[in-house]
Amino acid sequence: MPTAIPILDRPIRLAVVGLGQIAELMVPAYLGRDDVDVVAGCDLDRERLERWRPDLPGALLTTDLDELLRVDADVVDVLVPTYLHAEVAVAVLEAGFHVQLQKPIARNAEDCERIIAAARRNGAQLRVLEDYVFFPPLVKLREIVGSGEIGDPVGLHLKVVNTGRGGWDVLPTSLEWQFEQTSDGRGMLVFDHGWHQLAVAIWLFGPIKRIFGWIGSTEIVPGLALDAPATLVWEHEGGLRGVLDITLAVDTYFKSEFYSCDERVEVTGQRGAVRCNRISSFGRQEPSVEVYRDGEIRSYHALTEGGDAGFAASAAHMVDLFRGRTTDPLMGADMADTVLTALLYALESSQVGTPLDVPTHDQASAPSR
Numbered sequence: 001m002p003t004a005i006p007i008l009d010r011p012i013r014l015a016v017v018g019l020g021q022i023a024e025l026m027v028p029a030y031l032g033r034d035d036v037d038v039v040a041g042c043d044l045d046r047e048r049l050e051r052w053r054p055d056l057p058g059a060l061l062t063t064d065l066d067e068l069l070r071v072d073a074d075v076v077d078v079l080v081p082t083y084l085h086a087e088v089a090v091a092v093l094e095a096g097f098h099v100q101l102q103k104p105i106a107r108n109a110e111d112c113e114r115i116i117a118a119a120r121r122n123g124a125q126l127r128v129l130e131d132y133v134f135f136p137p138l139v140k141l142r143e144i145v146g147s148g149e150i151g152d153p154v155g156l157h158l159k160v161v162n163t164g165r166g167g168w169d170v171l172p173t174s175l176e177w178q179f180e181q182t183s184d185g186r187g188m189l190v191f192d193h194g195w196h197q198l199a200v201a202i203w204l205f206g207p208i209k210r211i212f213g214w215i216g217s218t219e220i221v222p223g224l225a226l227d228a229p230a231t232l233v234w235e236h237e238g239g240l241r242g243v244l245d246i247t248l249a250v251d252t253y254f255k256s257e258f259y260s261c262d263e264r265v266e267v268t269g270q271r272g273a274v275r276c277n278r279i280s281s282f283g284r285q286e287p288s289v290e291v292y293r294d295g296e297i298r299s300y301h302a303l304t305e306g307g308d309a310g311f312a313a314s315a316a317h318m319v320d321l322f323r324g325r326t327t328d329p330l331m332g333a334d335m336a337d338t339v340l341t342a343l344l345y346a347l348e349s350s351q352v353g354t355p356l357d358v359p360t361h362d363q364a365s366a367p368s369r
Ligand SMILES: NC(=O)c1ccc[n+]([C@@H]2O[C@H](COP(=O)([O-])OP(=O)(O)OC[C@H]3O[C@@H](n4cnc5c(N)ncnc54)[C@H](O)[C@@H]3O)[C@@H](O)[C@H]2O)c1
Pocket: 017, 018, 019, 020, 021, 022, 023, 042, 043, 044, 045, 048, 065, 079, 080, 081, 082, 084, 088, 102, 103, 104, 129, 130, 131, 171, 173, 174, 175, 177, 192
């Protein structure tokens, strides 16, 4: 059985499966806290274990998942490639742990259902790690929308320009499986990265009822194409419309300590607008949030806004969840299912060339192609 929540009298004991690229953002968020103990780590690649050994002196580090599953932990972070999420997460859930799983929850509806069913069967907390909904400038944007300052929201515009220069060096093995994903139509830019944007849209304005995807392809080196340019257009159940532009500008330099891309989120209201000017990168170093109303612009310059800020805030939320200070996992199974369903319908609509109605998560399941 998973540890009973709340856990009040000691740090949360956490184990990590998959110590690749995203662990570079996830694990530091825990190391800075005295209410989380990273008690174990598992990776098939010994080099990745050695990379973390100095930071995790007391932890069990192993290449054997079964050994990790015998450790005394409350929650396991599953940070393996997305196509392995169901295999690893279900094993962890069946072994009696709460699970935090990197976004996207899975690459298809069937795997998503398997994971959610295993969590319910075992009475475990399932939390999908979506750092964007914790990124302080986006939290501020949502607060401003909710305050009524820009009037009733009437439109949402999200933009991602994928720049090819700047940012950290991503592990070649990480890029390998990401590039392979593109070949089955669930590519790195629309499926993997677009998940973040649809998650933000749904967090801001609720489920999507109709969506259209128009997904192109650009060869970046012979034999390797990425899924851009791409445009997704949708309508939320409340009637508000959103659009996401995904563009590839490989020769553009963009400053970042982490992933590099130019990301914008803008909500237009009846009386004004609020825009978040960056997420992963420092980019042009504009204020991270700007509000326009009645001929004046107010800028936010002092928010915590590094590309790692959402990860730190997400770790704090995880502690709140296991301490019993909140019951909302943000994001839980239902929301993850809602985001995945909308995303799969967007991909399907691009195939059939027409907008599609998106069922709510308790109606028919998402396309399984
Ligand atoms: N939140 C974000 O912004 C963000 C960014 C990048 C990746 N991600 C997500 O994080 C997940 C991992 O991506 P990544 O870029 O870190 O990939 P990666 O390839 O860099 O790392 C995955 C690691 O898992 C290990 N691994 C694979 N199978 C394993 C197994 N059965 N047992 C133990 N270890 C195993 C690999 O050896 C590798 O070190 C994906 O779901 C991805 O979508 C999220």
